[in-house]
Amino acid sequence: MKAAAGPGFALRDVPPPVIRDNEVLIRVRRAGVCGTDVHIYDWDAWAQGRCHPPFTVGHEFAGDVVQVGHLVTDVRVDDRVTAEGHIVCGRCHLCRTGNAHVCPNTRIIGVDRDGCFADYIAMPATNVWQLDDAISYEIGGIHDPMGNAFHTALTNTEVPGSTVLVTGCGPIGIFAVGICRAAGASRIIASDVNPTRLALARAMGAHDAVTPQEAEGAVRAATGTLGVDVVLEMSGVPSAIHQAFALVRDGGRVQLLGIPAKPMELDLATEIIFKGITVYGVVGRRMYETWIQMTQFLRSGEFDPQPVITHRFPLERYDDAIAAIKSGSAGKVVFEVS
Ligand code: NAD
Numbered sequence: 001m002k003a004a005a006g007p008g009f010a011l012r013d014v015p016p017p018v019i020r021d022n023e024v025l026i027r028v029r030r031a032g033v034c035g036t037d038v039h040i041y042d043w044d045a046w047a048q049g050r051c052h053p054p055f056t057v058g059h060e061f062a063g064d065v066v067q068v069g070h071l072v073t074d075v076r077v078d079d080r081v082t083a084e085g086h087i088v089c090g091r092c093h094l095c096r097t098g099n100a101h102v103c104p105n106t107r108i109i110g111v112d113r114d115g116c117f118a119d120y121i122a123m124p125a126t127n128v129w130q131l132d133d134a135i136s137y138e139i140g141g142i143h144d145p146m147g148n149a150f151h152t153a154l155t156n157t158e159v160p161g162s163t164v165l166v167t168g169c170g171p172i173g174i175f176a177v178g179i180c181r182a183a184g185a186s187r188i189i190a191s192d193v194n195p196t197r198l199a200l201a202r203a204m205g206a207h208d209a210v211t212p213q214e215a216e217g218a219v220r221a222a223t224g225t226l227g228v229d230v231v232l233e234m235s236g237v238p239s240a241i242h243q244a245f246a247l248v249r250d251g252g253r254v255q256l257l258g259i260p261a262k263p264m265e266l267d268l269a270t271e272i273i274f275k276g277i278t279v280y281g282v283v284g285r286r287m288y289e290t291w292i293q294m295t296q297f298l299r300s301g302e303f304d305p306q307p308v309i310t311h312r313f314p315l316e317r318y319d320d321a322i323a324a325i326k327s328g329s330a331g332k333v334v335f336e337v338s
């Protein structure tokens, strides 16, 4: 948990959360570790402004329901589940128009309230997502970042038959490569600066896995002077974002998931307007279209996220888990909680 304002995590004995009438208590089996957790671990400026220790960190998990509140009708004890970690109000303009992923009243588990790096977590029943018997707790535990990739790759992108450039092959970029492959992209070019991550992108089905310097050549080889139909920007690095706009074809689409560390300059006229492109900002997962897509793709067997998971640790080894992410070479890092 995050015991106090300052760097690092701590392991503490705390009582299990007390659930409200509309909530369920879940015994956590597997939990994914994410860049957000690294920000909280490091206690950077964002974490200092947002989080209020002491609290339990972690927002990606799967486990078993062990208790349900009085008002819960559709989740039962012993259900194997994961959950959408963004808790929205359900009542605002955006929630009521199918845009709950940008609800201004969103509270995130492991950031704004207690999360899942613990034996138990309380979740509103509305956020619970049932896992098929065939889906392991490990895969269940990474539905949150996989959902980021599904949201980015499949929202208005018309992937079948398309040429796709994925800039940034962190866990989410690598998931996206596999999703685009399963969705029938004709050519997937993935770029990253890290050779280990490029190898993972290749394993997930990238036709070309290249350095940023090689990306332009790969796009030219695949599309001539046209450019790719779709770019999924998954690095948040300014030079990659400029490259996304440079290598998308006129009239194409750029999906922005990566978050730049600070404001950056764009030439709107040449990078966006005169190219007639569409730019989509990705926040979280669409509720719950993304979750349905994710479940259907997993059921089809055409998309297998297993190769993305490269590191497993018991909860006590949180320092090693964070170090693995900071190394920049890991795929998905997972805690084996119980
Ligand atoms: P990550 O940091 O592991 O992945 C980023 C990758 O980009 C790294 O592998 C890095 O080597 C690579 N990279 C660096 N420079 C590059 C360049 N010039 N060209 C291509 N690749 C380059 O992160 P992740 O966990 O996979 O997440 C990806 C991004 O998405 C991060 O910026 C993260 O903050 C963001 N994110 C956004 C949301 C959202 O809802 N919008 C949710 C989760 C994560």
Ligand code: ZN
Binding pocket: 088, 089, 090, 091, 092, 093, 094, 095, 100, 103, 104, 105
């Ligand atoms: Zn709302």
